[in-house]
Amino acid sequence: MKKIPSSEITPEYLYLSRRKFIKNAGMAAAVTAFLAACGGKIPFSQSTSAPSASSGTLSAEKTDTPDYTVEEPNENWNPVDDPLTDYESITNYNNYYEFTTDKNRVAELSANFITDPWQVEVTGLVANPRTFSMEELLKFEQEESIYRLRCVEAWSMVIPWIGFPLSKLLKEVQPSAEAKYVQFTTAYDPQQMPGTSYPYPWPYKEGLRLDEAMHDLTILATGLYGKTLLPQNGAPVRLAVPWKYGFKSIKSIVKIELVTEMPVSLWMAIAPQEYGFYANVNPNVNHPRWSQATERRIGENGRRETLLFNGYEDEVAGLYAGMDLSEWY
Numbered sequence: 001m002k003k004i005p006s007s008e009i010t011p012e013y014l015y016l017s018r019r020k021f022i023k024n025a026g027m028a029a030a031v032t033a034f035l036a037a038c039g040g041k042i043p044f045s046q047s048t049s050a051p052s053a054s055s056g057t058l059s060a061e062k063t064d065t066p067d068y069t070v071e072e073p074n075e076n077w078n079p080v081d082d083p084l085t086d087y088e089s090i091t092n093y094n095n096y097y098e099f100t101t102d103k104n105r106v107a108e109l110s111a112n113f114i115t116d117p118w119q120v121e122v123t124g125l126v127a128n129p130r131t132f133s134m135e136e137l138l139k140f141e142q143e144e145s146i147y148r149l150r151c152v153e154a155w156s157m158v159i160p161w162i163g164f165p166l167s168k169l170l171k172e173v174q175p176s177a178e179a180k181y182v183q184f185t186t187a188y189d190p191q192q193m194p195g196t197s198y199p200y201p202w203p204y205k206e207g208l209r210l211d212e213a214m215h216d217l218t219i220l221a222t223g224l225y226g227k228t229l230l231p232q233n234g235a236p237v238r239l240a241v242p243w244k245y246g247f248k249s250i251k252s253i254v255k256i257e258l259v260t261e262m263p264v265s266l267w268m269a270i271a272p273q274e275y276g277f278y279a280n281v282n283p284n285v286n287h288p289r290w291s292q293a294t295e296r297r298i299g300e301n302g303r304r305e306t307l308l309f310n311g312y313e314d315e316v317a318g319l320y321a322g323m324d325l326s327e328w329y
């Protein structure tokens with residue numbers, strides 16, 4: 001949502017000061033105006049001491065993210081402006097089944113996953129098939145996108161990703177007229193990925209309709225909290241599609257293929273009655289085994305209402321005009 005150009009992407013200690021300032025300023029518009037006024041450069045000495053413009057209570061919630069203040073909601077709170085989930089939770093509570101199904105052990109079991117060198121093959125129905133090295137992917141302007149992540153298991157986080165729109169990559173390869181869908185594939189290496197001994201139809205695959213893939217909100221993420229992505233979060237490059245259940249946001253991508261037919265994702269292959277192709281976050285369409293009406297936000301007590309399209313309805317509802325969302329789950 002909020003985009004910060006790569007020139008503003010900074011080492012973490014500066015980044016945290018900037019985030020704190022943005023929170024205190026209370027609204028993105030003020031930040032944009034402020035950035036314009038100082039020629040895109042943030043004077044960090046000012047940013048840390050900027051007074052709080054809102055009356056919201058600042059609470060030092062227990063977090064291992066240094067020098068980061070989590071703000072409580074006030075009456076002017078925009079639900080899309082939720083406080084960020086702390087770095088420690090984002091990097092230690094993960095779903096990455098290639099390593100383990102135990103969310104608390106993904107970090108440790110993926111710690112030595114080799115992500116350099118890395119390349120992503122972009123192929124299929126395109127005019128210019130091309131293999132991008134990680135260095136080439138990092139030449140796309142990297143910007144910050146603060147997105148909610150809503151797992152189909154009914155927990156959620158708010159993550160400040162660093163990355164770039166997938167549309168920029170796809171424009172370079174020029175999808176042909178027959179291309180209707182995009183299929184993504186994760187790396188597969190049983191030597192490095194102990195979880196792949198479980199007999200699932202590896203490699204992990206996912207897919208998007210081409211218009212979903214071209215949507216501004218759909219990004220390839222290369223970092224979070226101003227830092228390079230760690231293996232547990234899908235290093236070195238993963239998808240982030242914020243209006244869909246988390247399983248669509250495929251990690252450690254090695255291949256992107258433009259195709260005509262709707263791809264079959266790993267989850268569709270395992271349990272098609274439970275996990276559909278679209279997987280749009282929807283409080284009105286329950287999972288066969290549990291309700292999707294509410295969610296547990298990591299770091300908060302109690303539950304929140306789940307929002308249609310995870311709160312991105314204004315941006316994405318048009319993609320599904322005329323579709324029965326309970327049929328196309």
Ligand SMILES: Nc1nc2c(c(=O)[nH]1)N[C@H]1C(S)=C(S)[C@@H](COP(=O)(O)O)O[C@H]1N2
Nearest residue numbers: 094095096097151186204233246247249251
């Ligand atoms: N390759 C791969 N990608 C994956 C998964 C996985 O098991 N393997 N899990 C998905 C699920 S269910 C979720 S909720 C998100 C979690 O991302 P995070 O651990 O970075 O929060 O990654 C998604 N991407």
Ligand SMILES: [Mo]
Nearest residue numbers: 151152246247
């Ligand atoms: Mo998930």
